[in-house]
Amino acid sequence: MARVLRVLTRSLSSQTSKAKMGSLSLREDARKIFWGAVSAVLPPNMLQRSLKVREACGSLVLECGGVDFPLNKNLYLVGFGKAVLGMTAAVEQIVGNHILQGVISIPRGMEESLRVAGKREMLLSPGSPVRIMEGAEHNMADESALEAAREIHSLAKKLSEKDVLLVLISGGGSALLPAPMPPLTLHDKQTITKQLALRGATIQELNTLRRALSQLKGGGLARAAYPAQVISLILSDVIGDDLNVIASGPTVSxxxxxxxxxxxxxxYDLRNSAPASVRDVLRSRSRTAAHDHFSHVHNILIGSNLIAMREAEQESARLGYHPSVLSSAISGDVRQVSRFYGLLARVICSMMMESSEQQQLQQEIIALGSEMAIPDLNLAEQLHEIAEYAGLGAVCVLCGGETTVLVQGEGKGGRNQELALRVAQEWHNFQGDLKGCEVLFLSGGTDGQDGPTEAAGAFSYPELLMDAKQGGFNVECFLNHSDSNTFFSQFHDGRYLLTTGLTGTNVMDVQVLLIRRKRDIQ
Known part of the structure; x- marks a missing residue:
């Protein structure tokens, strides 16, 4: 997966300033690389890549996904998800007044949050024909989201074969589009979903039931809009970018x-205890995809973790690093993932310093990678490629995905901040392996929010625990109480927190590992 890009050389005027500014420059580089990833999936940038209005044979057309759709007072818009307000604003900038009517369902408070954050480019124009409906507080379907789903369903059903329906979808869309199949109520659907989750049902099983019990999920929205042309522009926040999973696939067969x-x-022994309406709906909906016709639907993935990392890859090359995109599917417990990154830095440093332990460390990380079962991770091949340019002295490893944290105590943190702190903990006992190299790790959420905090994530470095101890901080205590945000807020006055503000997008998390040989900066 890694691609060796052209080396961009940099020179600094003072040898002394290089030594003093080394870690600061790594941190600034990591910030730029992270923001490069986020920029690639900001709504204006995604939509400008995906949509265009132009003239063809004397008429206006909407160009999308290599297909032209005639524009003649026939364009409608619906959307649902955390990033959909910004996506809609971007569409308005591109298509002008061609939208006749629209309805979007977004999280409660999102419009005001973007306004307060100064994100004017992500707000609708005055007099917009698109109606904003807010609901699903705390990402839980509610009556407000149900009303928005009804409005979206109603709009879709009235369309004709001459119309075009633009559907905007992002993470969080499932809770914002609840439309139980009558006579099922929202409470009935929530009850059976909760019962299944409590008994250990898999996410695949939960999604299967959600789609079967919904009017709009599992292709229901596309069926409601038939025979209109449906263009679905999708921003993925799930590992693997399965369109069936994103918002439960409302435009996917x-x-x-x-x-x-x-x-x-x-x-899960629930057939008899499930609400009677659940069994009634299931018995009335024996259907397979073979009975559906989706030739009127065009599903287009316009943003994903991998798309974001490809831009970060180019940014790191511009900054003089040799980049390697390892995986866009890093997942699992943050403790195991931190061991992976801790060991990865040691492996790459051993390559740079031509250490005798290089082979043993590689065997250890390949075994750990196999244990993690990351689908797009091919460490043996990827490490071989990294080794080819590690000797040149500056490497940037990029990964993405979404880890999980077992919350302990009542601290304040997020998965990215905890991951950064645990990676530093891994390095604490093996600093000798990192000798001769400058190392920095960054983990951040592309939405700008890491858990219930104002930070997007955090930076860490090998000496962090030692510096923290000298400052009177007990890192172990913070980790034992899931209190990583409090640690980073207090440590060095919060300078190792990554704070971006609300970005208006979300493609999960991005991790940046920078490793540079010390002799190259001294």
């Missing part, structure tokens, strides 16, 4: 059967 859904209920 989905197959399921009554028997398969009932078997899931049987597996």
């Amino acid at each position: 989905s197959s399921y059967s009554t028997e398969g859904c009932l078997q899931i209920l049987d597996k």
